[in-house]
Amino acid sequence: MAQRKSIFITGGASGIGRATAVKFGKAGWFVGIADINEAGMRETAALLPAGASSIHVLDVRDRAAWDAALEAFAKAAGGRIDAVFNNAGIPLGGQLIENSVAEIERCLDINLKGVLFGAQAAHKWLKASAPGSCLLNTASAAGIYGTPGASVYSATKFGVRALTECLDAEWAEDGIKVASLMPGFIDTPLIDMNPNQSSNGQIRERVIEAGLEITPVSEVADAAWNAVHGKALHNRVGKTAHRLAFAARWMPGLLRKQTRSSLKPLGG
Numbered sequence: 001m002a003q004r005k006s007i008f009i010t011g012g013a014s015g016i017g018r019a020t021a022v023k024f025g026k027a028g029w030f031v032g033i034a035d036i037n038e039a040g041m042r043e044t045a046a047l048l049p050a051g052a053s054s055i056h057v058l059d060v061r062d063r064a065a066w067d068a069a070l071e072a073f074a075k076a077a078g079g080r081i082d083a084v085f086n087n088a089g090i091p092l093g094g095q096l097i098e099n100s101v102a103e104i105e106r107c108l109d110i111n112l113k114g115v116l117f118g119a120q121a122a123h124k125w126l127k128a129s130a131p132g133s134c135l136l137n138t139a140s141a142a143g144i145y146g147t148p149g150a151s152v153y154s155a156t157k158f159g160v161r162a163l164t165e166c167l168d169a170e171w172a173e174d175g176i177k178v179a180s181l182m183p184g185f186i187d188t189p190l191i192d193m194n195p196n197q198s199s200n201g202q203i204r205e206r207v208i209e210a211g212l213e214i215t216p217v218s219e220v221a222d223a224a225w226n227a228v229h230g231k232a233l234h235n236r237v238g239k240t241a242h243r244l245a246f247a248a249r250w251m252p253g254l255l256r257k258q259t260r261s262s263l264k265p266l267g268g
Helices: 015-026 038-046 063-077 101-129 151-170 203-211 219-228 239-250 253-259
Strands: 006-010 030-035 054-059 083-084 134-138 175-183 236-238
Touching: 006 015, 006 063, 015 030, 015 038, 015 219, 030 038, 030 063, 038 054, 054 063, 063 083, 063 219, 083 101, 083 219, 101 151, 101 175, 101 203, 134 219, 134 239, 151 175, 219 236, 236 239, 239 253
Parallel strands: 006 030, 006 083, 030 054, 083 134, 134 175, 175 236
Antiparallel strands: none
């Protein structure tokens, strides 16, 4: 009997991470749920079939903690890891001159350094289970074209996009697939947060005011499944992401004009 495949998911206590955990768990995969929110992880685990998951408290900013978490997950999963989903992230909005040093550093540390550390830690496990193993990174529509009013966030997501492209080449000889998700605005708890510490308005309110769609989180989980099993390098999710990609390629001048005329965020 073939060994059950396994996937390790950061940010698994809610949102995209939870939906993806449920998607893979119900499809027969063993799921490692990682987050700093232990209560949320247990809620996610309760949605999966019995015996289909393990829980790992992980701050993605801690490089040594990554090694410990993956070691523990591999042991729980039967000795191998088939996929690692670098999904943990936080939003940060507001113009750059409005963002505090603490906000900037936290966003960079979680959204970019956490992904870099996760990739480093995951490599040996994914190489051992290759071919067919996958590193999946959550980027964003904000990594397609810079989002006004979210410069730091956009910078981190452009970084995740670049890392994905670099590792796609670096890890090709190891037989490891590398891919990204590029969702627009997704219906998760993150969209109900304030864009920064000085703002009173929620991100959801600004998205609705801008006339942009909010995509169900189940669509991102489906895209994650397709990314792990497919061949695409970047996987766009939602109308906003597809429109941005089209405009950036075919109408860059118009997109720049529209972006300069509005400070409303375009990416998720």
